[in-house]
Amino acid sequence: MAETLKPLVFYDFPSKKPGVNAWNPNTWKTRYSLNYKGIPYKTIWVEYPDVASTLKAAGIAPHPTTRKPDGSPMYTLPVIVDPNTGTSVSDSLLIADYLDKTYPDKPILIPAGTRALHEAFLDALTPNFYPTMRFSMLKICEILNPRSEAYIREARKNDVLKMLNAASIEDVYPKGDEAEVEWKKFEEGMKNVAKWMDSNDRFVMGDTISFADFVLGGFLQANKKMWGEQSKEWKDIASWDGGRWGRLLEDLQKYDRDD
Amino acid sequence: MAETLKPLVFYDFPSKKPGVNAWNPNTWKTRYSLNYKGIPYKTIWVEYPDVASTLKAAGIAPHPTTRKPDGSPMYTLPVIVDPNTGTSVSDSLLIADYLDKTYPDKPILIPAGTRALHEAFLDALTPNFYPTMRFSMLKICEILNPRSEAYIREARKNDVLKMLNAASIEDVYPKGDEAEVEWKKFEEGMKNVAKWMDSNDRFVMGDTISFADFVLGGFLQANKKMWGEQSKEWKDIASWDGGRWGRLLEDLQKYDRDD
Numbered sequence: 001m002a003e004t005l006k007p008l009v010f011y012d013f014p015s016k017k018p019g020v021n022a023w024n025p026n027t028w029k030t031r032y033s034l035n036y037k038g039i040p041y042k043t044i045w046v047e048y049p050d051v052a053s054t055l056k057a058a059g060i061a062p063h064p065t066t067r068k069p070d071g072s073p074m075y076t077l078p079v080i081v082d083p084n085t086g087t088s089v090s091d092s093l094l095i096a097d098y099l100d101k102t103y104p105d106k107p108i109l110i111p112a113g114t115r116a117l118h119e120a121f122l123d124a125l126t127p128n129f130y131p132t133m134r135f136s137m138l139k140i141c142e143i144l145n146p147r148s149e150a151y152i153r154e155a156r157k158n159d160v161l162k163m164l165n166a167a168s169i170e171d172v173y174p175k176g177d178e179a180e181v182e183w184k185k186f187e188e189g190m191k192n193v194a195k196w197m198d199s200n201d202r203f204v205m206g207d208t209i210s211f212a213d214f215v216l217g218g219f220l221q222a223n224k225k226m227w228g229e230q231s232k233e234w235k236d237i238a239s240w241d242g243g244r245w246g247r248l249l250e251d252l253q254k255y256d257r258d259d
Numbered sequence: 260m261a262e263t264l265k266p267l268v269f270y271d272f273p274s275k276k277p278g279v280n281a282w283n284p285n286t287w288k289t290r291y292s293l294n295y296k297g298i299p300y301k302t303i304w305v306e307y308p309d310v311a312s313t314l315k316a317a318g319i320a321p322h323p324t325t326r327k328p329d330g331s332p333m334y335t336l337p338v339i340v341d342p343n344t345g346t347s348v349s350d351s352l353l354i355a356d357y358l359d360k361t362y363p364d365k366p367i368l369i370p371a372g373t374r375a376l377h378e379a380f381l382d383a384l385t386p387n388f389y390p391t392m393r394f395s396m397l398k399i400c401e402i403l404n405p406r407s408e409a410y411i412r413e414a415r416k417n418d419v420l421k422m423l424n425a426a427s428i429e430d431v432y433p434k435g436d437e438a439e440v441e442w443k444k445f446e447e448g449m450k451n452v453a454k455w456m457d458s459n460d461r462f463v464m465g466d467t468i469s470f471a472d473f474v475l476g477g478f479l480q481a482n483k484k485m486w487g488e489q490s491k492e493w494k495d496i497a498s499w500d501g502g503r504w505g506r507l508l509e510d511l512q513k514y515d516r517d518d
Contacts, residue, residue: 113464117376117471119455124383196378205372212376 014045023225028218029092030078035255128189139226194241273304281517282484287477288351289337294514387448398485453500
């Protein structure tokens with residue numbers, strides 16, 4: 001099958017920032033997955049306000065479980081369409097399942113027996129990644145094209161900003177002493193995650209790369225792109241926990257293709 | 260070595276409740292671990308106010324990381340002492356590590372590569388188990404001998420009750436409509452955990468038993484002992500998620516020794 005594999009279609013979010021292509025932590029999970037398995041694909045870049053209409057037009061179903069606040073179906077990225085099987089899949093973890101099942105002779109993303117542990121890993125990360133939110137909402141706006149930026153600013157008013165009782169993304173961006181406190185929380189969150197691992201292990205599963213590394217890698221890629229590789233902030237993140245986060249992105253560099 | 264293995268010493272908390280021996284969710288993790296590996300051991304039952312003095316007298320170190328609110332060292336159970344190697348270990352996960360490393364020819368608790376995923380699994384469980392706290396604080400008092408009960412009631416005043424701004428364990432025990440709401444939260448928490456797994460899988464890692472099952476099993480055992488096997492509450496828990504929690508304890512029954 002490998003010889004004749006037609007390229008998959010992979011939907012991702014574009015960037016206006018010079019030198020930055022893929023930047024979204026969730027689509028990076030799938031991008032890493034595809035690159036690691038060595039599966040050919042072509043990226044279709046979609047602006048946020050066009051996601052639902054683009055996927056609908058391509059006959060792709062909404063996310064199987066994620067819903068809008070009003071309970072209606074929601075279209076999210078990443079999505080892949082596999083012309084070799086006629087299948088489309090939403091959600092990075094479900095895409096990993098699909099790729100392992102359909103292409104079991106290529107490197108495995110979720111080693112046998114670890115599916116539920118991977119789910120728990122994703123759940124356990126959430127509170128540790130949460131402190132970045134107040135920073136990243138604004139930094140992402142610097143990456144988005146104007147139509148996506150407007151769309152995201154409106155969407156945040158109806159979820160995170162409503163929850164925080166704030167008017168704008170700028171209002172919640174930590175400033176002055178608060179910025180130091182919030183940055184420290186971010187560092188503490190990453191320290192919690194680092195503690196799960198042996199400091200000598202390069203990957204979550206030790207010497208074996210797995211989808212869990214692509215979840216961490218996606219989050220780190222997003223930060224690297226948001227802050228900029230030469231920024232004080234990224235250098236800080238990359239240095240935390242004995243430099244393990246910078247080293248992880250280096251170790252994953254050969255799966256970095258993002259065109 | 261198996262032929263000449265001297266029994267390990269295993270420290271656990273006693274019960275005054277008729278028909279209940281081991282009941283603590285944390286010591287059950289180790290009890291299951293020892294039973295699963297088939298390692299001989301003898302239980303020493305210790306009342307809460309005697310834990311520190313008993314372990315100190317036996318030359319055992321406090322927990323390596325857990326601290327009292329004032330920052331001083333803390334003695335916790337489970338603890339094992341292995342006379343075959345002269346080693347003592349606190350903390351159920353570290354005991355699992357020790358047992359796998361020292362007795363690698365016996366069934367493995369933490370399969371290769373899954374150590375960090377197990378840590379994440381433990382972290383991910385915490386918020387899902389949290390809704391039981393307001394129930395279990397009182398139900399545990401029905402199991403404890405009077406000296407332990409007095410000790411635990413005093414300890415809770417300085418942590419959970421202070422946090423909840425409440426005077427007594429009785430005050431926070433959910434009553435009437437609130438009991439229904441809180442019980443529902445418990446059910447929702449267990450549903451979150453069940454969602455990580457394939458409904459056909461008996462164990463967290465599928466067909467393979469691992470330490471993760473003993474963490475769930477310990478929590479379920481504690482509930483079964485607190486509520487009583489014939490109680491409405493235990494029957495309810497055992498029935499949730501297609502009966503998977505009752506079935507798990509049945510599947511683990513051969514590792515149930517608790518003398």
